[in-house]
Amino acid sequence: MPVHVAGSDVIRVGLIGVGGRGTGAAANALAADKGVELVAVGDLFADRLESGLSALQQSEHKDRVKVDADHRFVGWDNYEGVIASSDVVLLAEAPQFRPQHLRAAIEAGKHVFCEKPVAVDGPGLRAIQATCKLAEQKKVSLVSGLCYRYQKAKRAVIQQVYDGAIGDIKALQCTYNTGALWHRGRQPQWTEMEYQCRNWLYFTWLSGDHIAEQSIHSLDKILWVMKDEMPVKVTASGGRSVRVEPEFGNVYDHFNTVYEWANGVRLFHSCRQWHNTDGDVSDFVYGTKGVAAIQTHAITGEMPWRHRGDPGDMYQFEHDELFRSIREGKPINNGDYMCKATWMALMGRLAAYTGKTLTADQVLDSKEDLSPKACEFGPAPEPVIAVPGKTPFV
Numbered sequence: 288m289p290v291h292v293a294g295s296d297v298i299r300v301g302l303i304g305v306g307g308r309g310t311g312a313a314a315n316a317l318a319a320d321k322g323v324e325l326v327a328v329g330d331l332f333a334d335r336l337e338s339g340l341s342a343l344q345q346s347e348h349k350d351r352v353k354v355d356a357d358h359r360f361v362g363w364d365n366y367e368g369v370i371a372s373s374d375v376v377l378l379a380e381a382p383q384f385r386p387q388h389l390r391a392a393i394e395a396g397k398h399v400f401c402e403k404p405v406a407v408d409g410p411g412l413r414a415i416q417a418t419c420k421l422a423e424q425k426k427v428s429l430v431s432g433l434c435y436r437y438q439k440a441k442r443a444v445i446q447q448v449y450d451g452a453i454g455d456i457k458a459l460q461c462t463y464n465t466g467a468l469w470h471r472g473r474q475p476q477w478t479e480m481e482y483q484c485r486n487w488l489y490f491t492w493l494s495g496d497h498i499a500e501q502s503i504h505s506l507d508k509i510l511w512v513m514k515d516e517m518p519v520k521v522t523a524s525g526g527r528s529v530r531v532e533p534e535f536g537n538v539y540d541h542f543n544t545v546y547e548w549a550n551g552v553r554l555f556h557s558c559r560q561w562h563n564t565d566g567d568v569s570d571f572v573y574g575t576k577g578v579a580a581i582q583t584h585a586i587t588g589e590m591p592w593r594h595r596g597d598p599g600d601m602y603q604f605e606h607d608e609l610f611r612s613i614r615e616g617k618p619i620n621n622g623d624y625m626c627k628a629t630w631m632a633l634m635g636r637l638a639a640y641t642g643k644t645l646t647a648d649q650v651l652d653s654k655e656d657l658s659p660k661a662c663e664f665g666p667a668p669e670p671v672i673a674v675p676g677k678t679p680f681v
C-alpha cells in the first residue's frame with residue numbers, strides 16, 4: 288500500500304543526489320505544501336551532501352529542513368537510508384543509478400519525483416519500464432522531471448496543435464545547442480571511480496551522454512506533440528570536435544539525428560555543447576496549415592496564436608501537482624513518457640555511436656549493460672570513445 292497522508296499530516300521528504308537540481312527540487316517540494324518536511328538526504332560524497340544541505344538550511348524554508356546527523360546518508364548504499372526515512376523520495380543523482388534507486392523506492396511503497404533521463408542503457412530502460420508498472424499497481428505517484436510537461440504555456444501551445452491549429456503534422460525539428468558545462472577537476476586522493484562519479488556528465492555509463500542528459504527535454508517535447516507515439520527508427524551522426532581532451536571522458540559534444548515515425552513524419556534533431564558558440568533551444572512543428580514554435584509558444588499560418596502572460600514555473604508546478612496528488616489520494620504516473628523520452632535519446636546515441644540505422648525495438652532490446660562491475664571506490668569503467676563503423680551495436 289502507498290504511504291497514506293491525510294490533509295494536515297506532515298509529509299516526510301528525502302532527497303537522493305544533493306546537487307544543483309536536487310537542492311532545487313527539495314526547495315520546490317518545500318514550497319509546494321506547508322506540511323512537507325525534508326527529513327533525509329543521501330549522496331555518494333559527504334562534501335556534496337553538506338554543501339547542498341547547508342544551502343537548504345539557509346533558505347526561506349529552513350524551518351522545515353529537519354535533517355539530523357543520523358539522516359545524512361553517504362556512500363553507495365545512501366539510497367536505502369533515505370528511502371526508509373521518507374514518504375516521498377526525490378531522485379536527482381547521476382542517471383546510472385536511477386533504475387536501482389527508483390526500484391527500491393517504489394518497492395517500498397514511496398511516492399517519487401524522478402529526474403531525467405531514467406536510464407543510460409537498454410537493460411536500465413527495461414528495468415525502469417517494469418518499475419513504472421509496479422508504481423501503478425502500488426498506486427503511488429511517480430512524477431517525472433521532464434519539466435516542460437508541467438509548464439502552462441507549453442501545455443497551451445501543444446493543445447493548439449492537438450486541436451488542429453497547424454493542420455496535419457508533416458515534419459518536426461528541434462535543437463538543443465548550449466555552451467560548456469561544469470567540470471569538477473581531479474584530486475590526487477580520488478580513485479578513478481570517485482573522479483568519474485564526481486564528473487559524471489562526461490562518462491556515458493553515468494550520464495547516458497548529453498543527448499540523454501540534456502537534449503532529452505527537446506526530444507520529449509516532440510514526443511508530446513506526437514501524442515507519445517514512439518518513432519520507429521533513427522539515423523544519426525555525432526562526435527567530439529571541440530571537447531576532445533581526456534578530462535571530457537568519452538561523451539560526444541554534438542549529435543545530429545533523424546527520427547522517423549510509422550506514418551513517415553520525420554524529426555530533424557541536433558544538439559551540441561560547444562564553448563563560446565551561439566546557443567539555441569527551439570522546437571518547431573510544421574503542419575499543412577501552419578507552424579508551431581513550441582519553445583516560444585506561438586503559431587503562425589492560417590490560425591495565428593500566441594500564449595500571453597506568465598508561462599508558469601514548471602519546476603514548481605511539477606511539485607505542486609505531485610503533493611496535491613498525494614494529499615488527494617489520486618496518484619499521478621508519468622512512467623510512460625519518461626521511459627519513452629529516454630528510449631528516444633538512447634536510440635539517437637546508439638545510432639550515432641555505431642553509424643547504424645536502428646529501430647526502436649532493436650534499441651529497447653539492446654544488451655549493452657553500462658553498469659560498473661562493482662559499486663566501490665577503486666577502478667572505474669574504461670571511457671572508450673565510440674567510433675561509428677567500428678563500434679558495434681550490442
Ligand SMILES: NC(=O)c1ccc[n+]([C@@H]2O[C@H](COP(=O)([O-])OP(=O)(O)OC[C@H]3O[C@@H](n4cnc5c(N)ncnc54)[C@H](O)[C@@H]3O)[C@@H](O)[C@H]2O)c1
Nearest residue numbers: 304305306307308309330331335379380381384402403432
Ligand atoms: N529537469 C531539469 O531541468 C534538470 C536540470 C538539471 C539537472 N537535471 C538532472 O538532475 C540530475 C542531477 O543533475 P545536477 O545538475 O543536479 O548534477 P549535480 O552533479 O549537481 O548533482 C548530482 C549529485 O548526485 C550525486 N550522486 C551521484 N551518484 C550518486 C548516487 N549513486 N547516490 C547518491 N548521490 C549520487 C553527486 O555526488 C551530486 O552531488 C541529472 O539526472 C540531471 O540530468 C535535470
